[in-house]
Amino acid sequence: MxxxxxxxxxxxxxxxxxxxxxxxxxxxxxxxxxxxxxxxxxxxxxxxxxxxxxxxxxxxxxxxxxxxxxxxxxxxxxxxxxxxxxxxxxxxxxxxxxxxxxxxxxxxxxxxxxxxxxxxxxxxxxxxxxxxxxxxxxxxxxxxxxxxxxxxxxxxxxxxxxxxxxxxxxxxxxxxxxxxxxxxxxxxxxxxxxxxxxxxxxxxRPVEGSDPAVRRLVLEYLSGVVGGAVGSGLPAEVRSTVKRALPTRRFGLEDVAESFGLHPRTLQRQLAAHGTTYQEIVDEVRHELADRYLRTTAMPLAQLADVLGYSEQSSFSRSCRRWFGCSPQAHRAATAQGPLSP
The missing domain is CATH 3.90.1520 (H-NOX domain)
Known part of the structure; x- marks a missing residue:
């Protein structure tokens, strides 16, 4: 792990x-x-x-x-x-x-x-x-x-x-x-x-300039979302963590669950209570980012596959066919928004 x-x-x-x-x-x-x-x-x-x-x-x-x-x-x-x-x-x-x-x-x-x-x-x-x-x-x-x-x-x-x-x-x-x-x-x-x-x-000693209301809000956030309670923000927090971790290749269920201080099965169970799974969240994040990068950048496909955490460009291409019904090149050609930046 x-x-x-x-x-x-x-x-x-x-x-x-x-x-x-x-x-x-x-x-x-x-x-x-x-x-x-x-x-x-x-x-x-x-x-x-x-x-x-x-x-x-x-x-x-x-x-x-x-x-x-x-x-x-x-x-x-x-x-x-x-x-x-x-x-x-x-x-x-x-x-x-x-x-x-x-x-x-x-x-x-x-x-x-x-x-x-x-x-x-x-x-x-x-x-x-x-x-x-x-x-x-x-x-x-x-x-x-x-x-x-x-x-x-x-x-x-x-x-x-x-x-x-x-x-x-x-x-x-x-x-x-x-x-x-x-x-x-x-x-x-x-x-x-x-x-x-x-x-x-x-x-x-007292902490100068402290605001108990701010502390209470952050404690509620960390206890309810990060600390493991089933809160409405948990899927969003997992999405955010996955998005940041994709380029590091450290976005496996075990890695992300550990960053939340949870056992992998506990994280899966809590996500299930929100009607989703960890695998679905990873796929949704990749889908969203792939669509954005293909529409707005000229990033080489090999580099894009790496940014999205794929070990091989061919795996990225298969995902694109499932998401968009066509190859990444075809999706870029059909949806590109003006001149593309590198």
Missing amino acids: SSLIRSSCLTGFPALVSSLGGQSAPLLRQAGIRPEAIEDPDEYIPYRALVTALDLAAGRLDCPDFGLRLSKHQGLDILGPVGVIGRHATSVGDAIDGIGRFLYQYSPAIESAVERAGAVADYHFRIRPRVQRTLVDVAQIGELSLGASLQIFRMLIGPEFVPLRVALPHRPAAPMTTYETYFGCQVSAEQDHLGFHFAADVLD
């Missing part, structure tokens, strides 16, 4: 690579990521491809702290609707709990939690074991994730927030002084977890 993550996880990647004298597009393509994916923060990319992109950048650009540097470009906004929960929570503790509860909507490959023990609290970030077992090296992705977590804490608490100490489970990729300067505290490597300790009283 493949795990996905919102492409917003690469916020700042092109700018950082450019500042280091590199080009981001070739690195992304080699990792299996379309460079255009970054332009749509709601698109999903394979989690393993993200890890590969970070490792390639760190190695090619001779920048061992690449993941940590990239985290400086990130914060609550990369989480999409999940970040809104944090921004509009009543307290910092509620914000962190809400983000942890719905983090799977950002990526089902990861999880986070805060444990409070007296005057000290522990923040833990973890790549789910079944995902981590497929990865060769998690140093860069771990440092990006922990660094981004620090940025989120500072957005909620204030720029003055500094952990008491930081734990890295891996051997440090950069000199320890790099980490101590970034986090502003003692950093220990090769520990049994990834996270940091901090003063627990900050969890009781």
Whole structure:
């Protein structure tokens, strides 16, 4: 089973690579990521491809702290609707709990939690074991994730927030002084977890500018649509997810169900309650996109088949005959709207 993550996880990647004298597009393509994916923060990319992109950048650009540097470009906004929960929570503790509860909507490959023990609290970030077992090296992705977590804490608490100490489970990729300067505290490597300790009283601080009404609406949305309850928006949300995932080839039932935090059979059952199936939704999305691209662009058929997630152009052609009663070339000729753009 493949795990996905919102492409917003690469916020700042092109700018950082450019500042280091590199080009981001070739690195992304080699990792299996379309460079255009970054332009749509709601698109999903394979989690393993993200890890590969970070490792390639760190190695090619001779920048061992690449993941940590990239985290400086990130914060609550990369989480999409999940970040809104944090921004509009009543307290910092509620914000962190809400983000942890719905983090799977950002990526089902990861999880986070805060444990409070007296005057000290522990923040833990973890790549789910079944995902981590497929990865060769998690140093860069771990440092990006922990660094981004620090940025989120500072957005909620204030720029003055500094952990008491930081734990890295891996051997440090950069000199320890790099980490101590970034986090502003003692950093220990090769520990049994990834996270940091901090003063627990900050969890009781109010979040400035929060709006309980906005938080309530987003919670209802995530709980009812994304979290699994049968709501009227579920088929539309599945359609949207499929549309974003088609070019990645990661749009199987298992992949999409995982991005919703559901078992595949549960997703199928809930879609059936709306009178549709997952297979029907995939076919409808492909039909709609094929019609639009054939009418409005001159995109080569092989490229179009790839964008729609087909492994072979012949399979795309068969679908067109079923949808339109003719070949894709014939449908384009009959429906083209003026001069076509590439």
